[in-house]
Amino acid sequence: MSTPQELMHAQFAQVFKIAALAWGDPAVAAARASASPQQTYVDMTTECPVKQLGDGMFRLTSMADIVAVTRNHDVVQGTTYLGSDRPAIPLGLDGPLHKQYRHMLDPVFTAKRIEPLGAQVRQLANELIDGFIAKGECDAFQDWCEPLPSIIFLSIMGLPLDQYENFHGFKNLILGNANVAAMTPEERLARSTEAVVWIQSYFNSNLDEREQEAAPRDDMIGWLLSAEFDGRRLSRTEMLDILGLLMIAGLDTVAASLGCFLSFLASHPDQRQRLLDDPTLTRSAIEELMRYESPVTEGTRVAKADIDLPSGVRVPAGSWMLISWSGANVDPAAFVDPLTVDFERKPNPHIGFASGFHRCLGSHLARLELSVALNVWHERIPHYRIAEGTELVYSGNPRAPHHLPLVWSA
Numbered sequence: 001m002s003t004p005q006e007l008m009h010a011q012f013a014q015v016f017k018i019a020a021l022a023w024g025d026p027a028v029a030a031a032r033a034s035a036s037p038q039q040t041y042v043d044m045t046t047e048c049p050v051k052q053l054g055d056g057m058f059r060l061t062s063m064a065d066i067v068a069v070t071r072n073h074d075v076v077q078g079t080t081y082l083g084s085d086r087p088a089i090p091l092g093l094d095g096p097l098h099k100q101y102r103h104m105l106d107p108v109f110t111a112k113r114i115e116p117l118g119a120q121v122r123q124l125a126n127e128l129i130d131g132f133i134a135k136g137e138c139d140a141f142q143d144w145c146e147p148l149p150s151i152i153f154l155s156i157m158g159l160p161l162d163q164y165e166n167f168h169g170f171k172n173l174i175l176g177n178a179n180v181a182a183m184t185p186e187e188r189l190a191r192s193t194e195a196v197v198w199i200q201s202y203f204n205s206n207l208d209e210r211e212q213e214a215a216p217r218d219d220m221i222g223w224l225l226s227a228e229f230d231g232r233r234l235s236r237t238e239m240l241d242i243l244g245l246l247m248i249a250g251l252d253t254v255a256a257s258l259g260c261f262l263s264f265l266a267s268h269p270d271q272r273q274r275l276l277d278d279p280t281l282t283r284s285a286i287e288e289l290m291r292y293e294s295p296v297t298e299g300t301r302v303a304k305a306d307i308d309l310p311s312g313v314r315v316p317a318g319s320w321m322l323i324s325w326s327g328a329n330v331d332p333a334a335f336v337d338p339l340t341v342d343f344e345r346k347p348n349p350h351i352g353f354a355s356g357f358h359r360c361l362g363s364h365l366a367r368l369e370l371s372v373a374l375n376v377w378h379e380r381i382p383h384y385r386i387a388e389g390t391e392l393v394y395s396g397n398p399r400a401p402h403h404l405p406l407v408w409s410a
Helices: 004-024 026-033 038-047 063-070 095-109 117-130 140-145 147-157 161-175 185-211 220-226 236-267 269-277 279-293 363-380
Strands: 050-054 057-060 137-139 298-303 320-324 405-407
Touching: 004 050, 004 057, 004 320, 026 038, 038 320, 057 063, 063 320, 095 363, 117 140, 117 147, 117 363, 137 140, 140 147, 140 236, 147 161, 147 220, 147 236, 147 363, 161 185, 161 236, 185 220, 185 236, 220 236, 236 269, 236 279, 236 363, 269 279, 269 363, 279 363
Parallel strands: 057 320
Antiparallel strands: 050 057, 137 405, 298 320
């Protein structure tokens, strides 16, 4: 029987293999390396909406194909818990069991439930801006976009805020956002495994301590400790799975979105002025920028049976599918003038938060954080631009600028 560490190595090796197949596609590589990949995604979607990337791997970019696949019960998400061969909860589950877990978790993240967090987001956004506004410049991604949602996440979870650097660094290793280019495959496997071991150990220790307390605290970990599933309390395994999912989502996707959105608005002062003139446009602007920028560029699915796509292609059972949210979000068959950014676009059926059974659990929280944060930024720093001579470099998935040097009149 394989040890947990051996299973982790095998799982990361599979992730790296899928990434290598994706990067081996010239179109995907060009899109990931570009600060403005939208035209490349349009070309991929219109010229070759389904492409075989290698043995048992298909890239899907059309909206119709992707929506059909993500709503097909013969397609699974395929995620296993790191260090185990069982499906991760709830991300790796499908069918009735997945529906049960989502039924338990969804009420925690409704728009009404998370609305009170807006005041906390506003306060923190202002406090972070206080630290650099007088300088007339900052690295907006490093100084604001990353710490803001990460600190909010730690607060929601009930975790010490001084753990930010640890979680941030290990999250980057797991997702490949750290400086992994210089690492050998063996080094990256070792570092990624180390990151997961630390995170799991930390969560286990925290749960041990919290279980000894007289009453659950009013935070996410407190909720997990008192939650019931199918008439029983959650097991430690279930709690660790859910915490791991929330950590990756809470520390990365909103930060990437803020980075992409600020970069766009800094480069398009006419669009930014519309938000300054009418802040009520911010919410619809977020939907359009989520479509156009697509910070979470892609996901994966596995076919349990042969799948006949609307485009006419058959995906054989056992095949992996690289699902391009970015491609679908600029599909000319789904959007009029997909390369035009229209803050009042209606309808706007983007899938920036994914689609189907595994649609983003925290989309309401993400929308709240993005809306409040951008409004605060524009209240404090209405006129800004990217520092002269800057060439932005983006990570692949999630898509975000490594650095975003902005300047303004102090």
